[in-house]
Amino acid sequence: MYIFVNALKNIGRNKGRNILMGIIILITITVSIVSLCINNTTNSIIDDYKSRFGSEVTIAPDMTKVMSMSDILSRKGTKIKQTTPQQYLDFAKSQYLKEAVITASAGVAGDGIKAVDEDENSNVMGGVIISSIGSTKDKEYATPTMSLVGNQWDEFEKGYRKLADGGEMPQKDNECIISKELADLNNLKVGDKIKLKSSIISIENSEQKIKNINVELTITGIFFDTTEEYPTQIKIPSLNRRNEILTTLDTLTKNFNNLIKVNAKYYLKHPSMLKDFEAELRAQGLDEFYLVSTDEAGYQKVVGPVEGLKKISLTFMIIVLIFGAVTLMILSSIAVRERKYEIGVLRAMGMKKKKVALGFWFEMLIITAFCLIIGVLIGSVAAQPVSDALLSDQIENAKMAAQQGGVLRGILLGGTVEKELAPLEQVDVSVGIDTIIEIVVIALFLASIASVVAIAKITNYEPIKILMERD
Structure with a gap:
């Protein structure tokens, strides 16, 4: 209990450095929750459409083979077996x-x-x-x-x-x-x-x-x-x-x-x-002149922009996580160096290395928990407008590709021509229980990776040497 109370006091004693670390953690958590919201929502949409488009099979003449004159001549006028x-x-x-x-x-x-x-x-x-x-x-x-x-x-x-x-x-x-x-x-x-x-x-x-x-x-x-x-x-x-x-x-x-x-x-x-x-x-x-296929073109037309949105959000999250983790490790290393004398005094008083390290970890957990609450609130509000902005760019790209060769499903097995499939123009993003669990894991990861550096340095410090080196 003493270690936890002391960790709370230490956060107040080192406001400037802890605020800077908190800002880094907050930005990382906010970006992560926005990305996770978009990723989890798009995953469910993609799975649903992949199930429908990827599983529906059509059987139709393979026009590449039918229209190949050399193939027709080589078959000596053989007709397609209906x-x-x-x-x-x-x-x-x-x-x-x-x-x-x-x-x-x-x-x-x-x-x-x-x-x-x-x-x-x-x-x-x-x-x-x-x-x-x-x-x-x-x-x-x-x-x-x-x-x-x-x-x-x-x-x-x-x-x-x-x-x-x-x-x-x-x-x-x-x-x-x-x-x-x-x-x-x-x-x-x-x-x-x-x-x-x-x-x-x-x-x-x-x-x-x-x-x-x-x-x-x-x-x-x-x-x-x-x-x-x-x-x-x-x-x-x-x-x-x-x-x-x-x-x-x-x-x-x-x-x-x-x-x-x-x-x-x-x-x-x-x-x-x-x-x-x-x-x-x-x-x-x-007959070999019949093509057995799924509606890949229709799937790409509808879900292509959503897949693009998913890739962008994941890429951005990974970059921010790497940047945040590296920054926190540097700040944590600096913090331990500045608090070397404090560590020496605690060790000289008989506190074990594990408890000193645990105190530093508690400090990071408290800062991270505070940032997590704020980050979830900000991320929940920002997820939808960010998703809409990113998706609009992907839709424009899809429409430009569609203009070069429109997506229109042909007459299959005597059926009728279906209307051109329209891409999804909105993804309703929300924070689910799976997103909450994932962001908590990410927050614990950030707190732990920042503490690893401090713990590694603490274990290398000897109290007498620290006190003797102090000017």
Whole structure:
């Protein structure tokens, strides 16, 4: 207890030197807490986005290989082996996947029901198809006027579509839900059955054959739709979103397996499994002209500025820590030299070296604890504006890089073009328990490293020699 009380008194006796050391410790702690706040916050953001972007796998043609004329010539006109719908479904069974989101669609025609805008459309496309393929006996080609879509419920989650009261989502095979516009046009209600058909064209003995596939679905619900009616400039019934009949994936695969268009998204258990997953797909017949990749461009676009912010904050913290530690060691060395006589008197009175060293360490701990409290308060307030200022510079750099070659994800597996990803423009920085623990460790490190020099010198001093050398 005496050592601690004496350490408190010594701090008051040596105000000038201790204030200078306190300023160095305060600056170091303040900068460290700002950097740690930014670093810990950006780490959580980066981990979250890395999990999402790094784990989502896309399978698309490798345009570098496709457009290589020399490669095309060397293959003597060999075409790309198209991935079948069944293969996409088989890929989803991989042990490396955490999740697979599979949606599918098929063009169908109504048997006894009309599509929205069907009367306003001249069916020129259908006429061209029929005239070009002809017909076989009494089996005519069924020109698609509607889309049968399986497992596509994201618009309901986003609020663009809503199921009307009294309806239910399809649960069993051959159940479906339809838009209110399509239901009103054909006077359909929940519980009614609708017949749909689609055609397969094949060539047998140099003769075209048309096979019609027929399916009967039960309406389990009617939904309101606020999505854009025509996503493209081409306005034909089959592209009208009011003509989408939503059903289960099994209903599509069992009835229209050879006609469906699959859109698949695969999510790995961990980004490091990408190579193993690709090897498995190749073994299952995926053509070499297909590229298996993650959305690295999208990840860099969104998280690149945040990673830059993290690197800057860490680099600055390391520099300040080194500078602060070296400065404290020098000041501590000077302080011990100035207090040599005091050490000699204490040792001559019988105080052991360990207790003298402990007294110096207590002094540094008390100064550091005081600076720690003030530094946490200042750092907590300064962290957010410092983060905003640094991040704005990183965003500008990212935008300049994006202008040279914009980041836009292409059409993948029959999907739609997604909007350009915007970089994160703000990081909400806060002081968490992990930051508090880390800054306490840093503070103890600064106090200890400054005391090491004093302790090393104290152990080399002999009390009689110190007193004899005093003028």
